[in-house]
Amino acid sequence: MSFARALVAAALPLLAPILTVACSAKSESTAAPVATADAGTTTPKSADEVPAVRLAADITACPDAYQSKAPKSGVNRGFSVAGQSREFVLLLPPESFTGPRPVLVGFNGTGETGPIFQVRAQLKEFADAGFIVLVPSSAANGTVWPVWDGMRTEKDMDAPNKDLELFDTLLACNAAHFEIDKNRIYIAGHSAGGIFTNYVAQRRSNVIAGAIPASGMFSSTSPTPAKDLEKMLVIVTWGGDNDKYSGSVGGMTVPEANFVSEASLATKFYAAQKNVGQSNCRGKNLNHVWLPINDWFIKVLLAHPKGFPGSEGLELPPVENNPKITCTTDVFDYKAQDVTCGASKTAGCQESCQLFADCAVENGTVYGAMKPQLAELGLTATSCGDCITQCEAKADTTVMSCIKAESASAQCGPGINGAQPLMDAINKCCDGKRTSSPYCKTVCDSIAKNSIAITYFTACQ
Known part of the structure; x- marks a missing residue:
């Protein structure tokens, strides 16, 4: 064997992983990010077996204003999607974190913006733990509740959605500028943001590894017909038996939104999905809040990258230093009051x-x-x-x-x-x-x- 051939033969085993990743990246769609666990053909036995792989995306996925420049740390404006100029907060991890990074996309609640929500929920803690954090502001696109377009009547359920398009574009554009780990894409939102988290989770389960719908309505968020979801982790949260909301937005008023009954509905739905690891956390009369356990959320999300473990073998660590919050994999069953009406002399x-x-x-x-x-x-x-x-x-x-x-x-x-x-x-x-x-x-x-x-x-x- 010649020296040149011997050199190539010796180098091929070393180049194979690089060539594999490069070829894989070229084959991915740049229009809408698609994430599937790169853990081989077998089911991973631990989170460590799911490698960090950069989500491939082209700069053309960005709005024009963001093709020649990367988003900056802090508030970014003029992010044009679906005919709307949107804003979002970008929080980057410390430079000590290298390689493709997990990403958390957060959705604000009623009466607030992305910048306000990221402070209220202390999402910087995710960035400090190595996440890229993206927090867009809502644009009153919803019809049933005009914050995020997450609740719809059945006839409009599958019509085009500007907020879903924003999610896709935001993720793809930032993936073109920063190293985002396609196996560790997570979403979270509180209240109206929790509604939209339920909406996105049911339509992008091929993309996300996990979701935290916090105190959000589940009703009127499901596609028609309902779809089997791909492997992901869902952590449904609510503040306890007193988690309710009353208020108005955009000409719509709700006398009382009961997030306790909706939490029950959500846990039962996700638990029935064979590929979903359902878990839930409830407070003890903490009202309508984002549960203050970000360290626990971070630990659990990172332990469950895309494809691991699905609905089987889901184990949760204890919630430390907060006796007012309980987390479990059991479904939550809301008991309604039985009401019986007596007879009437008038038919009907x-x-x-x-x-x-x-x-x-x-x-x-x-x-x-x-x-x-x-x-x-x-x-x-x-x-x-x-x-x-x-x-x-x-x-x-x-x-x-x-x-x-x-x-x-x-x-x-x-x-x-x-x-x-x-x-x-x-x-x-x-x-x-x-x-x-x-x-x-x-x-x-x-x-x-x-x-x-x-x-x-x-x-x-």
């Missing part, structure tokens, strides 16, 4: 009131959001009240016969989707009768006072 009134009781009063999510309207219709948190009496005074035969027929097959459940039988019954039976039917007028006049509920009760619009 018992069925109508029971349908409101089953789908709204017993539904932790809907009851809080519609509490004033349910009270106007005679319902309380624990009983039918004078609902039947009110119904009997307004009943008309055609509509009540329709309500009775619809209620016969109604199966109510938790969350906004669990109230669909009630919405379907009112929308069908009161269609075109908004003012002509005394029953429909009473119901719709009340619902129309609720800017969120009216979105779902189309017959009352």
